[in-house]
Amino acid sequence: GAVVSQHPSRVICKSGTSVKIECRSLDFQATTMFWYRQFPKQSLMLMATSNEGSKATYEQGVEKDKFLINHASLTLSTLTVTSAHPEDSSFYICSAHRDTSSYEQYFGPGTRLTVT
Amino acid sequence: AQKITQTQPGMFVQEKEAVTLDCTYDTSDPSYGLFWYKQPSSGEMIFLIYQGSYDQQNATEGRYSLNFQKARKSANLVISASQLGDSAMYFCAMRERGYSTLTFGKGTMLLVSP
Numbered sequence: 001g002a003v004v005s006q007h008p009s010r011v012i013c014k015s016g017t018s019v020k021i022e023c024r025s026l027d028f029q030a031t032t033m034f035w036y037r038q039f040p041k042q043s044l045m046l047m048a049t050s051n052e053g054s055k056a057t058y059e060q061g062v063e064k065d066k067f068l069i070n071h072a073s074l075t076l077s078t079l080t081v082t083s084a085h086p087e088d089s090s091f092y093i094c095s096a097h098r099d100t101s102s103y104e105q106y107f108g109p110g111t112r113l114t115v116t
Numbered sequence: 117a118q119k120i121t122q123t124q125p126g127m128f129v130q131e132k133e134a135v136t137l138d139c140t141y142d143t144s145d146p147s148y149g150l151f152w153y154k155q156p157s158s159g160e161m162i163f164l165i166y167q168g169s170y171d172q173q174n175a176t177e178g179r180y181s182l183n184f185q186k187a188r189k190s191a192n193l194v195i196s197a198s199q200l201g202d203s204a205m206y207f208c209a210m211r212e213r214g215y216s217t218l219t220f221g222k223g224t225m226l227l228v229s230p
Contacts, residue, residue, distance in 0.1 A: 032216050034216075042222070042223075043221065044161075045220075046217055046218070049216065049217060093159070093161065095161070103151075103166060103168070105218060106163075107160065107161035109158075109160045110160060110161075
């Protein structure tokens with residue numbers, strides 16, 4: 001099956017610093033990658049959709065300048081949380097589409113971000 | 117209006133019994149797909165089963181089956197012979213034609229007791 005990895009799995013950072021989270025499709029080329037955010041005991045909320053080589057499409061209410069998404073290749077997308085604050089502490093999950101005809105999204109294992 | 121509704125915040129079932137997790141959806145698109153995912157405490161999202169809107173038969177995957185009632189816009193997940201390892205959060209999700217994104221319900225926490 002298709003494998004998506006995320007790095008790091010856990011990160012603790014100080015308020016005001018920036019954190020980069022990587023999402024990689026290991027055995028397929030992902031035309032589209034998605035970034036979700038999940039607060040404790042809540043559902044996944046889509047933050048943005050990224051296509052390789054183009055700007056990400058952000059969901060309403062998501063700050064583009066705070067959550068920088070780069071989809072530099074067909075196997076790598078990165079999410080950078082800039083000037084992180086404690087309220088940014090959350091579980092961030094990425095997923096990837098193998099191709100537009102495929103119905104399935106393959107999810108990464110998630111990254112738990114704690115901002116102190 | 118919510119596109120995916122899961123009305124059961126929590127469900128309890130005894131080991132080896134069957135359990136049904138409810139999911140209703142709302143869309144005007146005739147072409148859509150419905151998904152169920154399992155999320156254990158580790159956080160990973162595990163794909164369980166998929167049902168396309170044009171599929172004539174209910175989807176089945178091992179102990180998982182999807183009770184698809186199109187007219188009622190419901191896509192309930194049935195887990196037969198529950199196991200302790202089935203204890204997790206379960207999410208119903210939908211993808212509509214023309215959209216690559218998934219919309220998730222709020223989830224149902226399933227606890228399986230010995």
